[in-house]
Amino acid sequence: MPEDIGDLCKALRSGALTAEALLQRCFERIEKLDGVLNSFVAIDYAGAENAARESDKHLAQGKARSALEGIPLSIKDNLLMKGVPATWGSRALKEFVPEQDELPVARLREAGAILIGKTNVPELTLEGYTANDLFGVTRNPLDTRLTPGGSSGGAVAGVAAGLVPAAIGTDGGGSIRRPACHTGLVGWKPSTGRVARALGFPAILLDFEVIGTATRNVADAILLDGVLKGSHPLDRRSLLREAPSRRSGNPKILYIPRFGDSPVDPQITNAIDDFAERLAGLGGDLVRGKIVFDLDLANKIWRIVSRSGVAYLMRQYPNLASLGGVSAQVMAEDGNTISGADYVEALEGVAALRARMRDVFADYDFILTPSAAALPWPAEDAYPDRIDGKTAGPRGHAVFTGWVNIAGLPAISLPVATSKDGLPIGAQLIGAFGDDDALLMFSKVAMGG
Structure with missing residues (x-):
């Protein structure tokens, strides 16, 4: 069927x-x-x-x-x-x-x-x-x-x-x-x-x-x-969304294979390199580049917003304080150390990141990265603590995705390869804010229709 x-x-x-x-x-x-x-x-x-x-x-x-x-x-x-x-x-x-x-x-x-x-x-x-x-x-x-x-x-x-x-x-x-x-x-x-x-x-x-x-x-x-x-x-x-103006000619794609010194599994890097070449073969104007925003700022925003959110939930749902799991308890404790001034600083950081991405997408149509920095790991483990032989923290495997949410941008993960052990590898394509339709149609073409 x-x-x-x-x-x-x-x-x-x-x-x-x-x-x-x-x-x-x-x-x-x-x-x-x-x-x-x-x-x-x-x-x-x-x-x-x-x-x-x-x-x-x-x-x-x-x-x-x-x-x-x-x-x-x-x-x-x-x-x-x-x-x-x-x-x-x-x-x-x-x-x-x-x-x-x-x-x-x-x-x-x-x-x-x-x-x-x-x-x-x-x-x-x-x-x-x-x-x-x-x-x-x-x-x-x-x-x-x-x-x-x-x-x-x-x-x-x-x-x-x-x-x-x-x-x-x-x-x-x-x-x-x-x-x-x-x-x-x-x-x-x-x-x-x-x-x-x-x-x-x-x-x-x-x-x-x-x-x-x-x-x-x-x-x-x-x-x-x-x-x-x-x-x-x-x-x-x-209610209020303005579609971006489209660039003429072939799509210009910024390919960022790595964010600073954050580790990436070499099999993933090789697979996304091959996919980048595929996009170039389809007429994409491919530019290989480096990270275009402040990753430390994005990580700080993520911690402040998410941990404050859990602390807030503990107030809204009192049972969480006694029945919530260990991870939720730890997040809430961290959230309770964050001040109102910290939160306002994070909001300013959100605005700055969104403005930065507006400027980037004035020059590019799409951004290409890996979807994840690591292949799947043991089901009981919260995260892989090593990637490519290097120590990785809780968000090390997720380095390529969280900033997209902060920026409010559309993004898609496409299955483009498998590892030597048959595990899937995904490529992430990101578009300008509001340019969802163009991103979806380009992704369809990139995957062969």
């Missing part, structure tokens, strides 16, 4: 496949495979079955509500889905069941997508692997000894294993792009404000975190983006 959304859409509309049959196939694969992977943490059997029957009625009448009519999707566990637990990976929220959908989830439901259930995350979605005290460890379908990354680890594991055709996740610092990279998928992160958000958990990462997707190809990412994108009065950030 076809796996791509585009193929499934054709089968559903031709009558060769029904939404109910497709849903049952997903349930069967989850039952067979997910005991080892631990992708899903809650499944809405009754709700999904009712939605599939409704989709079949629409399809039979030739009145599909969108291209997603009858397509099963998973929802990351930090997003609110009516009637299904939303734990954010924390024991403190084990009993929380939302009474309404978060805005993007509602948009998917209205489009006829079949929302199967929720996928596993690290607690509070602030780590680069996927494990928590409530649901345990999620594993990579390509090698179950290894992590699929995080925080959208459950989401990508389900897609890579064929449990669902695609997954909806969030990306606050690379949380879709790196897991997609580690599982051989396409990970899409739109510009801040492209997908309106409201009615969800507190935004502890300012506007850094956006709704995105994990898919098997760029065409499916474009299809999902077409349904998800759009403004809404509940999200003022979504």
